[in-house]
Amino acid sequence: MGGASAALDYDAELMFRVKEGDGTSFALLLEKHRVSVIHFLYRMVQNHAIAEELGQEVFLRVYRARSSYEPTAKFTTWLFRIATHLALNWLRDGRNERAQERIDDDSVDMPARQISDRNPSVEQRMLYDVKLEEVRRAVAALPEKQRAAVLMHKYEEMEYSQIAKVLSCSESAIKSLLFRAYETLRARLAHMA
Amino acid sequence: MEEVMNCPIETQENAETLLAYCAGKLEPGAEVILETHIKACPQCRAFCEGQGTLWKALDVWEAPAVSADFDRRLYGRIEAEGSLSWWDRLVRPLRPMLIRPVLLRPTFAVAAACVIVTAGFLLESPNRVGTVSPQGPAAEVIEVEQVERALDDLEMLREFSLVSMPETTAVKSM
Numbered sequence: 001m002g003g004a005s006a007a008l009d010y011d012a013e014l015m016f017r018v019k020e021g022d023g024t025s026f027a028l029l030l031e032k033h034r035v036s037v038i039h040f041l042y043r044m045v046q047n048h049a050i051a052e053e054l055g056q057e058v059f060l061r062v063y064r065a066r067s068s069y070e071p072t073a074k075f076t077t078w079l080f081r082i083a084t085h086l087a088l089n090w091l092r093d094g095r096n097e098r099a100q101e102r103i104d105d106d107s108v109d110m111p112a113r114q115i116s117d118r119n120p121s122v123e124q125r126m127l128y129d130v131k132l133e134e135v136r137r138a139v140a141a142l143p144e145k146q147r148a149a150v151l152m153h154k155y156e157e158m159e160y161s162q163i164a165k166v167l168s169c170s171e172s173a174i175k176s177l178l179f180r181a182y183e184t185l186r187a188r189l190a191h192m193a
Numbered sequence: 194m195e196e197v198m199n200c201p202i203e204t205q206e207n208a209e210t211l212l213a214y215c216a217g218k219l220e221p222g223a224e225v226i227l228e229t230h231i232k233a234c235p236q237c238r239a240f241c242e243g244q245g246t247l248w249k250a251l252d253v254w255e256a257p258a259v260s261a262d263f264d265r266r267l268y269g270r271i272e273a274e275g276s277l278s279w280w281d282r283l284v285r286p287l288r289p290m291l292i293r294p295v296l297l298r299p300t301f302a303v304a305a306a307c308v309i310v311t312a313g314f315l316l317e318s319p320n321r322v323g324t325v326s327p328q329g330p331a332a333e334v335i336e337v338e339q340v341e342r343a344l345d346d347l348e349m350l351r352e353f354s355l356v357s358m359p360e361t362t363a364v365k366s367m
Contacts, residue, residue: 030264038263039256048257055259056267063271128253135254154251160209175209182212185251186243193246 011075146181215244
């Protein structure tokens with residue numbers, strides 16, 4: 001808890017320095033949060049190029065808002081609220097068309113292999129690809145808010161309270177949301193045991 | 194003396210305890226109590242097995258590395274914004290609405306009205322608040338030029354909106 005508070009203070013302190021015109025502090029914030037923001041966006045929109053474009057917009061908005069910055073919440077809460085807002089807008093703007101393109105086109109966005117063997121066999125690679133595609137489709141099939149909550153909870157390891165603030169709902173609503181989302185995912189991916 | 198806990202699934206309370214346990218984030222004391230319960234509860238056992246399978250499946254999904262030139266592109270955009278004219282800074286908040294054409298029209302009309310009112314004010318009012326005016330006639334020339342530039346930009350914006358608007362669009366709210 002002390003560590004989390006210290007992290008909160010550090011990010012807020014950096015942002016205050018950015019407010020005063022310190023570009024180095026902005027670079028430090030970017031370095032610290034760039035990967036998590038873009039990875040979150042990637043899993044939300046399932047397109048690497050779009051994720052980076054949205055990621056650029058997130059940090060641009062942070063920079064633009066520097067003069068009026070007040071730490072009313074954790075910096076990461078604010079950051080992910082912007083990211084979620086942009087991702088949800090992007091998804092709603094092109095829901096049908098982009099979803100189909102995303103799922104069909106797996107040639108560009110395949111991530112690095114997570115196979116310990118440096119020379120995976122063809123069979124291992126095929127199994128990995130099939131598994132990955134199933135996971136992506138299962139997450140993409142979730143309602144957008146459930147998807148955002150799962151990604152923040154699972155991959156960003158955020159607490160319920162923070163996810164609730166990002167999504168502007170109560171903590172109990174988030175717990176219920178996550179429970180339903182995981183129930184759906186468990187049913188869909190149970191065969192992967 | 195063993196602590197007995199209510200079944201999180203049956204009682205619908207503290208169900209997140211099971212999630213935390215499956216993610217390995219439960220405190221050691223609570224973990225021991227829950228494990229004792231799980232051994233005796235088929236529902237919770239099935240839940241944990243299913244959730245464990247799900248975590249492993251989700252772990253397969255790694256995100257690609259961030260592009261090496263991400264920061265360079267971002268700083269390029271920041272620098273470009275720093276050299277924006279006052280007009281571009283005025284219009285920038287309206288740009289996201291260009292992808293929502295149905296909302297553009299009233300917004301565009303409001304923006305156009307604001308610019309016209311401002312232009313009228315500048316043309317008719319010799320004194321501007323917040324600026325240091327050079328000699329009177331030169332200041333008026335500068336003001337007129339700025340207004341003309343603003344009107345040209347407004348025309349360009351209108352033409353751009355006509356180009357970017359599709360013929361048929363679904364109505365969406367923001």
